Amino acid sequence: MFRSLSPGAIGASVENLADGLDLAARHGFAGYHFNIGEVAAMGAEEALALAERKGVRLSAWGFPVDFRGEEAAYQASLAQLPELAKVAAALGVRRTATWIMPTSDELTYQENFAFHVERLRPAAAVLADEGVWLGLEYVAPKTLWSSKQYEFVHTMTQMEELCQAVGENVGFLLDSWHWYTAHETAEDVRRLRPQKVVDVHVNDAPAGVEIDDQFDNVRDLPGATGVIDIATFLSALQHIGYDGPVMVEPFSQRLRAMEREEAVAATAAALGRVWEQAGTIECDILVLGGGLGGVAAAVRAARLGYRVCLTEENPWIGGQATSQGVAALDEHPHIEHFGGTELYGEFRAGIRAFYRRKYKLKNPDDPHFNPGAGWVSALCFEPRAGLTSLLSLVVPQVEAGRLMLFYRARVSAAHVQGQSIRTVDVVQDGGTHVLRFAPAYVLDATELGDLLPLLPVPYVSGAESRDQTGEPHARAEGPAPHLTQSFTCPFAVSGSHHSPSAELRAPPRPAALHLDLGVRPWLAHVPVL
Numbered sequence: 001m002f003r004s005l006s007p008g009a010i011g012a013s014v015e016n017l018a019d020g021l022d023l024a025a026r027h028g029f030a031g032y033h034f035n036i037g038e039v040a041a042m043g044a045e046e047a048l049a050l051a052e053r054k055g056v057r058l059s060a061w062g063f064p065v066d067f068r069g070e071e072a073a074y075q076a077s078l079a080q081l082p083e084l085a086k087v088a089a090a091l092g093v094r095r096t097a098t099w100i101m102p103t104s105d106e107l108t109y110q111e112n113f114a115f116h117v118e119r120l121r122p123a124a125a126v127l128a129d130e131g132v133w134l135g136l137e138y139v140a141p142k143t144l145w146s147s148k149q150y151e152f153v154h155t156m157t158q159m160e161e162l163c164q165a166v167g168e169n170v171g172f173l174l175d176s177w178h179w180y181t182a183h184e185t186a187e188d189v190r191r192l193r194p195q196k197v198v199d200v201h202v203n204d205a206p207a208g209v210e211i212d213d214q215f216d217n218v219r220d221l222p223g224a225t226g227v228i229d230i231a232t233f234l235s236a237l238q239h240i241g242y243d244g245p246v247m248v249e250p251f252s253q254r255l256r257a258m259e260r261e262e263a264v265a266a267t268a269a270a271l272g273r274v275w276e277q278a279g280t281i282e283c284d285i286l287v288l289g290g291g292l293g294g295v296a297a298a299v300r301a302a303r304l305g306y307r308v309c310l311t312e313e314n315p316w317i318g319g320q321a322t323s324q325g326v327a328a329l330d331e332h333p334h335i336e337h338f339g340g341t342e343l344y345g346e347f348r349a350g351i352r353a354f355y356r357r358k359y360k361l362k363n364p365d366d367p368h369f370n371p372g373a374g375w376v377s378a379l380c381f382e383p384r385a386g387l388t389s390l391l392s393l394v395v396p397q398v399e400a401g402r403l404m405l406f407y408r409a410r411v412s413a414a415h416v417q418g419q420s421i422r423t424v425d426v427v428q429d430g431g432t433h434v435l436r437f438a439p440a441y442v443l444d445a446t447e448l449g450d451l452l453p454l455l456p457v458p459y460v461s462g463a464e465s466r467d468q469t470g471e472p473h474a475r476a477e478g479p480a481p482h483l484t485q486s487f488t489c490p491f492a493v494s495g496s497h498h499s500p501s502a503e504l505r506a507p508p509r510p511a512a513l514h515l516d517l518g519v520r521p522w523l524a525h526v527p528v529l
Contacts (some may be wrong), residue, residue, distance in 0.1 A: 002438045003245075004057075020032055023449060036088060037064065064084060080124050138153050140155065177230050180228045181211055186232050189239075194241040203251070282437075288445060316389070346393060350392050414455055
């Protein structure tokens with residue numbers, strides 16, 4: 001799911017698409033509900049370029065067919081739909097929605113049902129040709145559906161019947177207000193298929209009013225009163241894998257009286273609060289894996305102003321250099337002078353700063369001192385020193401609100417639409433807690449490429465063959481998926497005092513041990529042991 005702005009729904013006016021996208025971007029909305037007619041006039045290519053420059057996704061558009069009107073008006077608007085649907089397909093925005101009046105003085109339920117099927121089915125067929133879904137909103141307050149002689153669709157179950165009769169590409173515009181006033185629960189949402197939810201609106205209800213006494217046009221911002229359990233509503237949508245837009249439709253006179261910027265800011269803040277309660281986390285970039293590469297990507301992106309989420313399976317970030325105990329950096333011989341990035345240089349400097357603070361050094365003025373004095377690297381250190389240095393890079397970005405860090409977190413699922421990853425699920429605490437992220441971009445920095453098997457994409461593991469790559473040094477015998485670079489398993493060993501009578505018994509010597517105790521071929525003068 002992602003947060004989307006519909007200015008008209010909160011009483012805010014915009015001059016054009018550019019103005020609306022700019023407004024959404026300024027207030028942190030990931031999406032924008034737009035007018036398909038305006039986009040058709042300017043062209044899909046220009047609209048997409050504009051949205052990309054603003055960093056805001058075009059999310060959904062209002063259904064343009066006048067299906068409630070006279071026959072001539074209906075036919076005229078229906079005739080325009082094929083071209084508009086083609087524009088929507090070119091945009092890649094395949095969500096349009098409208099609402100259904102829940103009552104009538106002229107038509108019985110059955111007659112009204114037949115009327116809507118007759119009017120909407122041709123439009124749904126046109127949309128289906130371009131892969132567009134039509135969302136229908138049921139309107140649930142009893143004060144409205146009981147106000148005329150004949151009631152009509154006003155519950156999720158009734159709307160499901162209408163959707164099935166209209167077309168396979170017809171689903172719900174779900175509104176938390178109508179979910180609440182229909183006395184529905186999270187279980188009603190959880191039984192839906194995610195593709196059947198086309199669009200979502202959220203809001204809140206006045207306090208101190210019974211459900212059946214609520215009036216449709218008297219609402220508030222989501223979370224304003226707590227009468228409607230928005231967090232549960234959104235969590236249920238998250239549970240089924242809904243990956244579309246969520247917009248605010250409060251019908252609030254208080255909001256409409258505000259200046260535009262103030263109204264949009266209040267809307268963004270209200271939606272942000274219930275969003276956080278529901279457990280769906282939006283970000284610009286999700287980095288899976290907190291090793292050196294993952295931390296570097298997250299810190300650099302955060303410094304550039306992006307909203308970043310970083311996950312790590314372990315309680316320490318840093319990977320091999322910290323939690324895995326291989327605290328000796330594998331570098332080229334000129335690293336002290338050139339050939340490293342600025343951020344990597346900060347990491348190395350932070351390690352040495354740790355020792356200058358914590359220890360009395362023999363040569364404190366040596367800028368290139370090696371704390372561990374190991375031959376394998378110019379910079380050998382304790383794992384905690386590496387962790388401290390990395391945290392000095394990460395913490396300022398966390399405090400600035402640009403970076404969120406999630407420990408003991410492992411990717412478990414990815415939800416894909418077309419060629420894009422819409423949401424990613426991460427489990428914490430051994431699988432007892434699930435977080436769902438809605439990122440614009442995902443970077444897989446895990447040790448083993450954990451995201452790849454969860455996606456419908458080709459990938460390669462192990463050693464490729466010469467036939468596959470054309471490389472002269474590749475395997476002539478064919479690919480070997482399980483043939484990887486050898487793993488290093490370090491052990492922390494400490495001595496212990498034994499009584500004179502105690503006997504320290506060593507395990508039997510492996511038969512082939514002598515094969516591993518020779519010298520390294522590239523360092524013939526340095527034996528392994």
